[in-house]
Structure formats: C-alpha cells, structure tokens
Amino acid sequence: MTNSPPRSLITRLGIPPTLTWGYLGLLLFMIGDGVESGYLSPYLIDRGVPESRVALLFTVYGIAAGLAAWLSGVLSDLWGPRRVMWTGLGIWAAFQLLFLTAAIPLAGYPLMMISYGLRGLGYPLFAYGFLVWIAGVAPRARLGTAMGWFWFAFTGGLPTLGSLVASGLIPQIGSYATLWAALALVAAGGLIALLLVRDDHGGRRPRGTGDGPLATLVGSVTVLWRNPRVGVGSLVRVINTASQFGFFVIMPIHFTRTVGFSLTQWLHLLSAMFATNIFANLLFGVVGDRLGWRRTIAWFGGAGCTVSTLLLFYVPHAVGPNFPLALLVAAFYGATLAGYVPLSALVPTLEPKHQGQALAALNLGAGASTFVGPAVVAVFVGPLGVEGVIWIFAGMYAVSCLLAHFLKLPDEAGTSRAAAGPGSATAPASAPA
Numbered sequence: 001m002t003n004s005p006p007r008s009l010i011t012r013l014g015i016p017p018t019l020t021w022g023y024l025g026l027l028l029f030m031i032g033d034g035v036e037s038g039y040l041s042p043y044l045i046d047r048g049v050p051e052s053r054v055a056l057l058f059t060v061y062g063i064a065a066g067l068a069a070w071l072s073g074v075l076s077d078l079w080g081p082r083r084v085m086w087t088g089l090g091i092w093a094a095f096q097l098l099f100l101t102a103a104i105p106l107a108g109y110p111l112m113m114i115s116y117g118l119r120g121l122g123y124p125l126f127a128y129g130f131l132v133w134i135a136g137v138a139p140r141a142r143l144g145t146a147m148g149w150f151w152f153a154f155t156g157g158l159p160t161l162g163s164l165v166a167s168g169l170i171p172q173i174g175s176y177a178t179l180w181a182a183l184a185l186v187a188a189g190g191l192i193a194l195l196l197v198r199d200d201h202g203g204r205r206p207r208g209t210g211d212g213p214l215a216t217l218v219g220s221v222t223v224l225w226r227n228p229r230v231g232v233g234s235l236v237r238v239i240n241t242a243s244q245f246g247f248f249v250i251m252p253i254h255f256t257r258t259v260g261f262s263l264t265q266w267l268h269l270l271s272a273m274f275a276t277n278i279f280a281n282l283l284f285g286v287v288g289d290r291l292g293w294r295r296t297i298a299w300f301g302g303a304g305c306t307v308s309t310l311l312l313f314y315v316p317h318a319v320g321p322n323f324p325l326a327l328l329v330a331a332f333y334g335a336t337l338a339g340y341v342p343l344s345a346l347v348p349t350l351e352p353k354h355q356g357q358a359l360a361a362l363n364l365g366a367g368a369s370t371f372v373g374p375a376v377v378a379v380f381v382g383p384l385g386v387e388g389v390i391w392i393f394a395g396m397y398a399v400s401c402l403l404a405h406f407l408k409l410p411d412e413a414g415t416s417r418a419a420a421g422p423g424s425a426t427a428p429a430s431a432p433a
Contacts, residue, residue: 014145014285016137018199019130025193026130027153027161032185033092033123034162035169035178038267042252043175044112053109055249055378060113062245062371064120069367072128073360074220078213081136081201082194084129089190092122096183104176120370126190127154128363135348135359136201144293147344148285152278155338157189159248160274167267220360223351230358232406233347236297237365238372239400240340243309243393246373254386260321272327273334280338288342294407297346301339302401306394308333313390346407 010017044054068088075084099115102108131150138146165185169178224231255266288296311329319325343362351358373393380389 013149014142015149016134016146016199019134019137019197021196022130022133022193022199023149023153025189025191025196026127026150027156028189028192029089029126029186030123030154030157030189031161031165032157032182032187032189034158034160035166035182035185036162037159037248038163038252038270039166039170039175039263041249042256042263045253047104047107049109049112051253052378052382055374055381057109057113057116058245058249058374059371059378060117061120062367062369062374064117065124065370066364066367068121069124069128069370070220070360070364072125073132073356073363074217075125076129076132077216077220077356077360081129081133082197084132085126085190085194088122088125088127088129089186089194090122091125092119092186092190093183095119095122096179096186100176100179100183104179123158124363124367126193128359128366130193131344131363132356132359133199133201135344135355137199140349142289143349144289144342144345145282145285148282148288148341150344151281151285151338151341155274155281156278158274160271160278163267163274164271167264167271171264216357219354220357220364223354223357223361227351227358229350229407230347230361232403233343233350233358234361234365236302236340236400236403236407237343237347237362238368239396240301240305240343241337241366241369242373242376242396243305244337244373245370246377246389246393249374249377250381250386250389255316255326258386259316259326261323261326265321265323269323269326269330273330275334276331277334277338280335281341284338284341285345288345293342293346294404294409296342297340297407298401298404299339300336302397302399302404304336304339305333305397306401308336309390309394309397313387317387346409349409350407 010020015023041054041058044057045051049057072084072088075087095115095118099112099119103111103115131147134146134150135143162182165181166178169181173181219226224234252263252266255261255269256263261269284296284300287300308329312333315329316322316326347362348355348358376392377389380392384392
C-alpha cells in the first residue's frame with residue numbers, strides 16, 4: 001500500500017502495514033457510534049420515555065448487536081471482510097437517518113424500537129468484520145499487539161472520544177444536532193477504511209475456509225460445544241464488557257442524580273475512563289504476547305475488574321461528587337477492562353483449522369455483552385437497586401477469572417509439552433497461554 005505511513009515504523013508498532021487506513025477509519029467510525037453513549041439514556045428520559053423503556057430499548061439494540069457480531073464472522077467466511085464492513089456501514093447510516101428524522105421528532109416508542117434497535121446491526125458488522133480481516137493478515141507472533149491496536153481504535157471511539165465530542169458539541173448545538181454529527185463521523189470513518197485499504201484479504205474468504213454457507217453457519221454455533229474452550233472464551237467475552245453496556249444505562253443517572261455530578265462532569269469521567277482503556281488496550285496486547293494470553297486475561301482482566309467495578313460505585317458513594325477521586329476509580333476501571341484484550345488472539349488459536357468460526361463465536365460473546373449488561377440492569381435495578389447490580393457485575397468478573405484458567409492452547413494438552421513451554425505452530429514462543 002503506497003499511501004500508508006512508512007512500513008518500517010508501522011511494522012515496529014505491530015500494525016499490519018496494509019491495514020493502516022482501516023485502523024484510522026475504525027477509530028472515526030467508533031467515535032461517531034460512541035457520541036450518544038454518555039447521554040442518550042438521560043436524553044430520552046427527559047423527552048418522556050420511562051427509564052424501564054429506555055433500558056428495554058438498549059436491550060433490544062444489544063440483541064441486534066449480538067446477532068450482528070456473530071454474523072460478522074460467519075459472513076466474513078462467506079463474503080470476505082470488506083463486503084461485511086460495507087453492509088454494516090449501510091445499515092448504521094440508514095437506520096440512524098430513520099431514528100433522527102422520524103422516531104425522535106414523532107416521539108414514537110415503537111418506531112424508536114425499530115430504528116434504534118435495527119441500527120444495532122451496523123457497528124458490529126463493520127468493526128468485527130475488520131477484526132476478522134486483521135486475524136487473516138497479522139503475523140501470529142504479533143497477533144496480540146495487532147488486536148491491541150484494534151481495541152485501541154474501537155474503544156478510542158466508543159465511548160472515549162465519542163463522549164468527549166458530545167461534551168463539546170452539546171453545549172454548542174444541542175443534543176439532537178449532536179446525533180446528526182455522529183452520523184457524519186460514522187460515514188467519514190467507514191469510507192476511509194473501505195476506500196483507502198487495498199489489502200487483498202478483504203475481498204476474499206479467509207484462508208482455510210472451504211465449507212459451504214450452511215456448514216459455515218452451523219459450524220460457527222457448534223464450535224461452542226465442539227471445542228468447549230472456544231465456548232468458555234465466548235462466555236468470558238460476554239462478561240468482559242457486560243458491565244460497560246449496563247453502566248451506560250444506569251451510571252449517567254446515578255452519577256448525576258444521586259452522587260451529584262453535572263452531566264458535563266459525567267461525560268468527562270466517561271472520557272477519562274476509556275482514555276485510560278485505549279492505552280491499556282495497547283499495553284495488555286503487548287503484555288499478553290510476552291507474559292501469556294491466559295494469565296493476562298485471568299489476573300489483569302477478571303480479578304482486576306472484580307475490584308475496579310466495586311470501587312467505581314463505593315468511592316463516589318462514600319465521598320460524594322469529588323471529581324479527582326472519581327477520576328482515579330474511573331481510570332482504574334477502564335484500565336482493567338483492557339485486561340481481556342488477548343482473548344482476540346487466544347480464541348482463534350484454540351481452533352486453528354476453523355479460525356473464522358472461532359472468531360464468530362468470540363464476536364457472538366462480544367455482541368451478547370451489549371444486551372446482557374442492559375438486561376441485568378432492567379431485571380435487577382428495581383428489586384436490588386444500583387448497588388445490587390454492581391455486585392452482580394463484580395461476581396461475573398470473579399467467575400471469568402476462574403474460567404480463564406481453562407483456556408489452554410492446543411499444544412498444552414500434554415503435561416510434557418506444557419512443561420517444555422510454547423513454541424508450536426499454533427502459538428508464538430513469546431505468547432504462552
């Protein structure tokens with residue numbers, strides 16, 4: 001790719017050189033997708049939509065996102081990642097237009113459910129289609145780092161820079177117009193990625209996929225029990241960001257109406273939380289390649305999130321609207337979420353002959369987290385309150401810490417091979433599980 005930055009620099013950073021513009025396009029796309037994350041819930045409530053209905057709306061959105069996340073791997077096996085990304089961009093833009101031009105002005109909840117819910121199909125097809133593209137291009141020894149850059153761009157937009165853009169635009173042009181700005185950012189990012197990346201892998205099925213459409217579709221589900229470690233990895237991925245999407249529903253309300261922060265302060269906390277996360281994504285991608293993917297997931301991800309989730313609630317609850325302390329615990333939570341980054345390298349390695357199916361299963365877990373989190377809130381916030389919901393999420397993270405210990409690579413099946421250390425064809429020598 002002649003119009004990318006110098007190959008030597010990009011290679012040293014661990015980015016596949018031919019996909020450089022794709023990473024930039026993904027960042028802009030996810031900034032646009034993340035603009036609403038910190039304020040859409042209170043915005044709809046202020047427009048007269050009950051809190052329970054807002055939670056249900058987010059849950060339906062998450063179900064659509066979960067379906068699309070799974071299909072992104074399946075369709076990439078059948079069509080190639082580029083076509084999947086085009087589909088995601090088109091869906092996002094079309095249903096955002098319907099949401100803005102009809103659902104919000106008419107204040108029609110069924111129309112909101114249709115337009116916003118179906119828009120949830122868009123971003124996973126685009127983003128996770130690109131994830132499959134990376135898996136087909138990145139060298140195995142740097143796969144964790146390449147995936148770290150993917151999550152750097154993904155969370156750099158959703159919700160880090162997206163929330164920052166919202167905090168700057170809302171006082172100037174209002175909440176509704178800011179949603180139009182989000183559409184412009186998504187369109188720009190999508191076109192940059194799809195028009196400027198020239199890598200051949202995007203236009204064809206990933207290597208090693210010879211199954212027909214039906215076999216590919218079925219295999220992306222049966223792999224969950226055909227290879228139980230892939231199923232466990234998918235479940236761990238659900239837990240990874242379930243709290244994040246649940247917090248989008250309850251934390252804006254809790255921090256502004258109970259703790260006492262302003263909406264602008266909450267958006268700044270959210271930006272700081274995931275600003276830390278995007279750099280931690282890079283860090284734990286590299287740490288995973290060196291220290292071990294499985295150990296990084298268990299201790300930095302599972303154990304770390306168990307502690308940080310509790311602190312995120314109890315520190316502001318105890319001291320009130322103390323912004324510096326809230327900033328510290330928000331940053332800690334954002335950093336520990338990144339401890340799960342090596343899952344994107346580990347899970348496809350668990351099924352080396354069907355990496356597309358394994359990535360489809362992992363993406364299913366990622367998408368499922370977008371509705372599991374809001375669903376936990378919708379079901380339990382009434383009887384248990386915010387504090388009870390926090391403990392449920394912390395318990396889920398503790399379970400993921402235990403589950404991560406079962407994610408052993410294929411070359412660790414025998415005791416002697418495990419004792420001899422990594423170095424097989426399925427795992428780089430620098431990345432023990």
